[in-house]
Amino acid sequence: MGSLVRVLPALVAAISCFTALAIDIPDLRYLKAYINDDPDGPYHEFLDYSPDLSVQGMDNSIRRVCLTGQWLLHGEHYYSGYEAFYRSVNGCYNLSSSASISSLRYAGSPYGLDDVYYNLYEGINWGGNEFKGNTNAPTVANLDMNVSSLSISGQSPWTFFTGLQYAGEAVCVYPYLLTNNGVDLHYREIAYVRKQKEPSIFYSPKITSLGIPDNSIRSVAKGCLTDNVYRGDRPHQGERGDPDGH
Template sequence: MGSLVRVLPALVAAISCFTALAIDIPDLRYLKAYTDYDPDGPYHEFLDYSPDLSVQGLDDFTIKRICLTGQWIMCSERYYSGFSINYGGVNHCYNLSSSYPISSLRYAGSPYGLDDVYYNLYEGENRTGNEFKGNTNVPTVANLDMKVSSFSISGQTPWTFFTGLQYAGEAVCVYPIYMTNGGIYLHLGGVLRITDLGLPDNSIRSVAKGCLTDNVYRGDRPHQGELGDQDGH
């Protein structure tokens, strides 16, 4: 009995240590918005969506330079409307055009981990407007049913997009591409216009994980005719 008493605290400590490690693993996504072009100048760091950059005093033409990891969408109007520019990379920096106003920003991808499997559907072209997102199969895209004009995917798994409810109708399988820097891997994909897939605008109605059709889109190499299994192999 005495040995059991000694083992139990050690086991609890080991479990607690594992839990702490699991919780403390950082999500490396970030965006630093600089108010001038000086890489050593002042900046505001974003880790989440900002629907109105005037709250931080950074709307319109205030942001001159950004450094980021992840896929970020910067919109000319508040609440992710107007026109947009998409930036992606791993610890990469960009100088912004002085003619481009920015009034809101958000990221594409999972809120749980930088390279987790995820999709984001958008009502507007260029990833603007209302959003429907997730990491599981959905037989209907709910509030964006027949309203999807663009989307993003992340993680190492392809997704199949259907023009019918319950995974029916025409389908296109979309694969991510990947980038890396310093051991950080980032898999990204998607389209700025649904019509780039050969589908009518506002036609996507359901989404499934994996490659479930031989109509395959790989960014610059669309429609390869490669049928994979549900893990995209």
């Protein structure tokens, strides 16, 4: 009995230490939404999608956000009406006084901040219905020939095809790299944003900038599987190669 009494405190201490480490992971995705621009003011923390912010009592009341990851803020319920796309590692931003946020969601993998993943969207600015995954998709199902914007994350490029089963025209898209305090976030967004709306929003090209028509994507494969490589406005990071772009 004496041995058990001695073991239990050690076990509790070990569990407490593990819990503290788990909570203090620096690359955990989150978004803290504040009702004003006071960094010490009240906020609601989001770790997942919210199609209707009235559920959290935050509909049309967000004035400041602090976040890690890629987060989409929409002006209408159920991810309609574009307001802002933030990508950051522990960054904070004040929204404009005219911002109206009624729903929000993140882009990227639900399993890890910098895991390889893609998100396809129906709307021109990451709005509407979504098709997403981390493996090859011979069809994009409900978004077949209905993709107008996309996002990729993780270190792998992705190849997008205009035909089913990886046929037709194809374009390879590589991610950018954002690093802060030793935490990496690879990303690339393709949409229709041309003017900066918030401090973290930069120019994002539209789908046709990839050299394929709008609403033409029908299948997706991991890696760079075509010689048609989109280089964007920054130096290209690789050439056609194996599924990891090497």
